[in-house]
Amino acid sequence: MVIESFNHIQGKNGSNWSRLMRSAEADQYCIVAVDAAKYVNAAIICNIYGDILKGPFEFDGSQTGFQVLKEKINQTREAHQLTDVILGIETTAHYYEDLVRVCGVEGYLVRVINAATTAEIRRKLLNYTKTDRVDLNAIVQAILQGHGETSRKKEEDFEKLQKLTRARRRMVDDKTRCVNHIRLYMDHIFREFQGKNIRIDGKNQVMKVFEEITSKSSLFLMKHYPHPSDILSLGHAGLRELSIEHNLKMRDSAIERLLTYARESISKPKETLVAELLLLRLKLDEYELIHRQIVELDEIIEELLLETDGGILLSIPGIATTLAAELTAEMGNLENFSSAGQLIKMAGTNPVVKQSGGKKASHFAISKQGRAPFRSVVYLVGRSVALFNPEMKKHYHRSKERGKLTGQAYIALGNRILRIAYAMRKHQTLYQSQQSDYVLKNVIARKLGNKHKVAAFYSRFVEKEMY
Numbered sequence: 001m002v003i004e005s006f007n008h009i010q011g012k013n014g015s016n017w018s019r020l021m022r023s024a025e026a027d028q029y030c031i032v033a034v035d036a037a038k039y040v041n042a043a044i045i046c047n048i049y050g051d052i053l054k055g056p057f058e059f060d061g062s063q064t065g066f067q068v069l070k071e072k073i074n075q076t077r078e079a080h081q082l083t084d085v086i087l088g089i090e091t092t093a094h095y096y097e098d099l100v101r102v103c104g105v106e107g108y109l110v111r112v113i114n115a116a117t118t119a120e121i122r123r124k125l126l127n128y129t130k131t132d133r134v135d136l137n138a139i140v141q142a143i144l145q146g147h148g149e150t151s152r153k154k155e156e157d158f159e160k161l162q163k164l165t166r167a168r169r170r171m172v173d174d175k176t177r178c179v180n181h182i183r184l185y186m187d188h189i190f191r192e193f194q195g196k197n198i199r200i201d202g203k204n205q206v207m208k209v210f211e212e213i214t215s216k217s218s219l220f221l222m223k224h225y226p227h228p229s230d231i232l233s234l235g236h237a238g239l240r241e242l243s244i245e246h247n248l249k250m251r252d253s254a255i256e257r258l259l260t261y262a263r264e265s266i267s268k269p270k271e272t273l274v275a276e277l278l279l280l281r282l283k284l285d286e287y288e289l290i291h292r293q294i295v296e297l298d299e300i301i302e303e304l305l306l307e308t309d310g311g312i313l314l315s316i317p318g319i320a321t322t323l324a325a326e327l328t329a330e331m332g333n334l335e336n337f338s339s340a341g342q343l344i345k346m347a348g349t350n351p352v353v354k355q356s357g358g359k360k361a362s363h364f365a366i367s368k369q370g371r372a373p374f375r376s377v378v379y380l381v382g383r384s385v386a387l388f389n390p391e392m393k394k395h396y397h398r399s400k401e402r403g404k405l406t407g408q409a410y411i412a413l414g415n416r417i418l419r420i421a422y423a424m425r426k427h428q429t430l431y432q433s434q435q436s437d438y439v440l441k442n443v444i445a446r447k448l449g450n451k452h453k454v455a456a457f458y459s460r461f462v463e464k465e466m467y
Contacts, residue, residue, distance in 0.1 A: 030082040032073060033139035034089040036096040043069060044136040045076045053080055056133050066102055088113050088143035111148040113139055161304050162329035166373055168297045175290045178283055179214060185280040189226050189273055192261035209258045217248035223284050227270045228262035301325045312424050312461045314447050315431040315440055318389030321447050327381055327421060330374040340422035347374040349411050366411060382414030390435050
């Protein structure tokens with residue numbers, strides 16, 4: 001019987017494995033399980049029946065270690081008249097990646113096994129021990145049961161984009177933590193710099209000097225004149241002169257408010273705040289460094305995005321360049337997927353459904369069984385379009401009316417956008433908006449300030465659609 005590509009219960013991956021195991025040569029396959037680590041890898045060699053042909057052995061993570069692995073495999077194949085090599089390797093941090101690559105070059109069929117899968121196999125066997133030998137046996141069982149994914153070479157653009165966008169996300173988190181530390185130190189040095197409570201018409205209201213603590217003028221003053229005594233020594237004329245000289249664009253109202261707050265401050269004397277002043281200066285330097293790095297990354301990420309088919313996602317209102325790049329990077333190469341539902345499952349944002357005996361299905365929380373970074377991006381996409389995409393905002397309000405919590409509504413919207421993004425990338429079609437005021441030219445111009453990048457977008461995604 002011919003097995004169709006998607007006839008297997010586990011989909012395309014299951015169909016491929018089923019065909020492999022039902023072939024006439026299946027009993028001649030050499031099954032190799034590898035437990036990767038930073039310095040010393042462990043491996044075991046079996047046949048498809050689970051018989052151990054070569055007991056557990058170790059090899060290092062360099063070329064010399066790979067030669068040891070090859071020799072063991074070749075010796076076993078010759079001794080037992082085995083043909084093709086199927087190598088299963090557990091996804092341990094990033095240590096498995098180079099081994100997957102060199103094994104693929106060698107011609108081995110590589111199956112990448114999720115660490116959660118091997119943990120579940122150990123649990124089912126009621127074996128709570130975790131040693132190299134137990135891990136290898138679990139990897140062998142995972143291979144024989146058809147778990148894992150056949151390793152495919154990632155397209156370099158998607159791989160680079162994923163590394164850069166994930167690094168940027170970590171930098172943004174570091175930047176946020178840095179700002180929190182700056183706020184903390186300013187609380188000790190000059191608390192009123194961030195604002196002061198004032199009674200207006202019988203109500204409390206915080207009046208700020210600067211809208212953002214990370215504005216140009218705020219950062220300059222915190223770096224050079226952080227203490228109330230520094231502000232008072234400058235006076236109105238000195239602050240105005242600084243504003244003109246360094247293009248800080250401070251209004252007279254802001255200067256007067258800053259001077260008033262400095263006079264009314266009850267901060268400690270400057271000479272007693274040596275530690276806080278030093279730490280503040282170091283954090284301001286760190287903030288400037290991270291900010292420059294993020295700006296540099298943004299430029300590179302923007303260029304890379306336009307080189308991939310994911311650049312077309314910029315036509316969606318509410319999804320800026322960085323978010324479009326993150327979504328494209330996490331989706332990866334769409335040739336490996338037959339539906340948007342598979343992407344949603346990979347993100348782990350699919351709802352857990354429970355239904356049996358003809359009863360009405362119940363939907364519970366999302367599975368969270370996919371990739372955490374992908375899941376985070378789906379949430380951010382949902383939140384962004386709920387705020388800035390008029391059409392998606394309506395879906396958001398309908399979800400809220402049906403009783404969904406804010407986070408649940410964001411995830412639902414993120415899944416909706418994921419389906420739209422899948423179709424747009426798959427068929428290379430621009431976003432189809434029903435809004436009467438939607439103008440593609442304006443949407444792209446706001447996201448891509450550089451005219452050359454705007455031209456690149458139109459050349460790749462718009463002009464091609466016209467023909």
